Amino acid sequence: MEKFLKLEGLVAPLDRANVDTDAIIPKQFLKSIKRSGFGVNLFDAWRFKDVGEPGVDVSKRTVNPDFVLNQSRYQGAQILLARKNFGCGSSREHAPWALSDFGFKAVIAPSFGEIFFNNSLKNGLLPIVLRESEVEQLFSDVNAFDGFKLIVNLEEQVVSTVDLAKAFAFDIDPFRKHCLLNGLDDIGLTLQHVDQIKQFEERHRASQPWLFS
Amino acid sequence: MARTLYDKLWDSHLVRTESDGTGLIYIDRHLVHEVTSPQAFEGLKLAGRKPWRVDSIVATADHNTPTTDWDKGIEDPISKLQVDTLDANIREHGAKAYFPFLDQRQGIVHVIGPEQGATLPGMTVVCGDSHTSTHGAFACLAHGIGTSEVEHVLATQCLVQKKMKNMLVRVSGTLAPWVSGKDIALALIGKIGTAGGTGYAIEFAGSAISQLSMEGRMTLCNMAIEAGARAGMIAVDDKTVDYLHGLNFSPKGELWSAAEKYWRTLRTDDGASFDLTIDLDADQLIPQVSWGTSPEMVVPVDGRVPDPEKEKDEVKREGIERSLVYMGLQPNTQIADIKIDKVFIGSCTNSRIEDLRIAAHVVRGKHVANNVKLAMVVPGSGLVKAQAEKEGLDKIFVESGFEWRQPGCSMCLAMNNDRLEPGERCASTSNRNFEGRQGAGGRTHLVSPAMAAAAAIEGHFVDVRRLATN
Numbered sequence: 001m002e003k004f005l006k007l008e009g010l011v012a013p014l015d016r017a018n019v020d021t022d023a024i025i026p027k028q029f030l031k032s033i034k035r036s037g038f039g040v041n042l043f044d045a046w047r048f049k050d051v052g053e054p055g056v057d058v059s060k061r062t063v064n065p066d067f068v069l070n071q072s073r074y075q076g077a078q079i080l081l082a083r084k085n086f087g088c089g090s091s092r093e094h095a096p097w098a099l100s101d102f103g104f105k106a107v108i109a110p111s112f113g114e115i116f117f118n119n120s121l122k123n124g125l126l127p128i129v130l131r132e133s134e135v136e137q138l139f140s141d142v143n144a145f146d147g148f149k150l151i152v153n154l155e156e157q158v159v160s161t162v163d164l165a166k167a168f169a170f171d172i173d174p175f176r177k178h179c180l181l182n183g184l185d186d187i188g189l190t191l192q193h194v195d196q197i198k199q200f201e202e203r204h205r206a207s208q209p210w211l212f213s
Numbered sequence: 214m215a216r217t218l219y220d221k222l223w224d225s226h227l228v229r230t231e232s233d234g235t236g237l238i239y240i241d242r243h244l245v246h247e248v249t250s251p252q253a254f255e256g257l258k259l260a261g262r263k264p265w266r267v268d269s270i271v272a273t274a275d276h277n278t279p280t281t282d283w284d285k286g287i288e289d290p291i292s293k294l295q296v297d298t299l300d301a302n303i304r305e306h307g308a309k310a311y312f313p314f315l316d317q318r319q320g321i322v323h324v325i326g327p328e329q330g331a332t333l334p335g336m337t338v339v340c341g342d343s344h345t346s347t348h349g350a351f352a353c354l355a356h357g358i359g360t361s362e363v364e365h366v367l368a369t370q371c372l373v374q375k376k377m378k379n380m381l382v383r384v385s386g387t388l389a390p391w392v393s394g395k396d397i398a399l400a401l402i403g404k405i406g407t408a409g410g411t412g413y414a415i416e417f418a419g420s421a422i423s424q425l426s427m428e429g430r431m432t433l434c435n436m437a438i439e440a441g442a443r444a445g446m447i448a449v450d451d452k453t454v455d456y457l458h459g460l461n462f463s464p465k466g467e468l469w470s471a472a473e474k475y476w477r478t479l480r481t482d483d484g485a486s487f488d489l490t491i492d493l494d495a496d497q498l499i500p501q502v503s504w505g506t507s508p509e510m511v512v513p514v515d516g517r518v519p520d521p522e523k524e525k526d527e528v529k530r531e532g533i534e535r536s537l538v539y540m541g542l543q544p545n546t547q548i549a550d551i552k553i554d555k556v557f558i559g560s561c562t563n564s565r566i567e568d569l570r571i572a573a574h575v576v577r578g579k580h581v582a583n584n585v586k587l588a589m590v591v592p593g594s595g596l597v598k599a600q601a602e603k604e605g606l607d608k609i610f611v612e613s614g615f616e617w618r619q620p621g622c623s624m625c626l627a628m629n630n631d632r633l634e635p636g637e638r639c640a641s642t643s644n645r646n647f648e649g650r651q652g653a654g655g656r657t658h659l660v661s662p663a664m665a666a667a668a669a670i671e672g673h674f675v676d677v678r679r680l681a682t683n
């Protein structure tokens with residue numbers, strides 16, 4: 001996993017609640033056996049007017065000019081500003097893969113679907129929970145100012161405007177923060193405890209042998 | 214100290230705790246399917262690792278498999294590659310059991326686990342699929358995981374987890390005939406919202422939960438994730454134990470007695486405390502129908518589609534407006550006036566034998582309405598299908614104008630050829646009514662099997678209690 005360094009990025013607003021993982025990456029694209037290449041189909045049903053199928057050349061498709069991510073002012077955005085319960089629904093890790101592949105490095109919302117939240121952290125995509133009122137302010141700022149950017153400082157756990165006039169603190173699990181900052185892989189960390197896992201497994205087998213028969 | 218069922222399951226699987234409270238928990242059962250596993254097996258290989266305990270793995274192909282013309286194999290080359298990749302991965306590494314495409318016992322991963330006795334009380338069960346919560350009906354700690362976590366469980370047999378909070382959903386009273394676990398699930402989500410359970414493990418308890426069959430309990434736990442909770446669970450009682458007796462992988466002989474004794478302890482202690490308790494009254498519950506594009510957008514069958522004008526919260530109002538446009542509905546329409554084009558009885562929520570029996574009972578001797586273009590029944594597994602055929606349910610369905618299909622996920626998520634066309638409206642027993650879930654532009658209404666069957670006969674939604682007593 002890549003290290004998450006301090007980020008200063010353009011913000012794109014997605015002003016709807018309960019954006020589900022089916023919307024983030026529709027199921028027809030889950031047939032891939034790879035981890036990459038999902039960005040071109042991010043929010044496919046909203047970004048395009050025709051129905052997308054895997055393998056189809058996106059440059060030949062009909063773009064929906066009304067969808068926010070298609071507007072020129074948001075091209076190159078790295079921070080997605082969203083509403084409550086972002087990423088609810090299925091466990092597909094293709095959702096954070098698609099967001100990252102598209103270029104997003106952080107998503108700010110008042111709350112997230114839990115599996116999506118975890119999946120994002122494991123892929124170096126930072127989900128940031130801010131209060132509803134703070135998210136509301138950011139929505140009005142991003143709508144009001146062309147080229148509105150935010151700075152995400154993971155070390156300090158603060159999201160701020162570039163002029164530092166506004167700054168909002170956020171919480172993150174210390175273990176997750178450590179992994180993100182250092183680009184650490186979970187499996188390697190867990191395997192440091194092989195002996196403990198083996199001891200547990202033996203005790204477990206002794207007390208519930210039917211689980212191992 | 215008095216503990217909840219969830220506390221007990223957590224404690225009995227905790228390998229170690231980090232200083233910040235994060236736990237490493239041991240996983241007993243790893244269910245694997247073709248969509249979320251290829252990248253995990255690939256990651257394992259790239260890192261030069263091997264699965265920790267292959268006999269924890271039970272695998273099947275379900276999401277991509279066709280439900281007709283099995284003799285032709287899988288025609289879509291991309292789907293086929295995914296299923297072939299699963300075959301190859303299991304062949305290389307092994308598993309406790311694998312039910313590949315075309316196997317007699319193949320089916321939806323959350324249907325075959327319990328029916329094989331591969332889901333046992335007290336287990337931790339994970340799968341790269343959010344509806345893993347289903348298995349909580351057997352007093353398991355069961356939840357969906359992402360592909361990185363699938364790889365993590367393969368490599369370490371453990372999962373890094375934060376302990377969730379405890380929520381009790383207490384359903385008192387008695388369910389009326391034709392009101393089901395599905396209606397409890399929908400009513401609950403309507404009440405607490407799709408984020409209402411976020412951060413919690415839900416335990417369902419109360420007289421109406423005891424009344425539910427194991428199938429009904431699975432339906433309810435299945436939809437815990439739609440309420441935002443990764444896990445839902447129900448304590449062990451006689452029904453749990455009876456269900457498991459004699460199944461393929463259930464313990465036998467002395468092991469059975471020891472297991473049963475332990476399983477009976479899997480309940481919340483008297484006096485244990487919950488962070489949140491929600492009360493529902495089963496006596497007041499009537500069949501539910503979702504009208505929008507989120508499972509929380511649901512009303513009783515005698516209700517109406519909401520009017521956004523009456524919603525004060527701006528974000529919610531816009532959500533309602535957007536859903537009404539997508540669903541092609543006018544505010545204040547009576548639910549019973551909504552006509553449907555297709556009917557889907559299936560999915561890991563409602564494709565078990567009891568679901569099919571109830572639906573068959575409703576349609577017996579009647580015929581699907583003329584305006585319904587397609588009504589299909591997709592059994593949850595090969596074994597469910599065989600049992601239904603033994604009971605003659607397939608004939609009842611076919612005589613009523615339904616199609617009787619091969620098992621799989623099918624139109625629950627429409628990764629195969631079973632899907633809604635743009636604008637088509639479906640009465641569906643599945644669990645998600647998100648935009649495009651059953652096909653781009655398709656419109657999904659979530660209902661119970663009895664309600665879907667009744668809608669097929671009438672061509673629009675109808676209170677099944679009226680139809681069934683006529």
Ligand code: SF4
Binds near residue numbers: 644
């Ligand atoms: S039936 Fe639907 S919800 Fe269940 S596992 Fe299959 S796709 Fe997922």
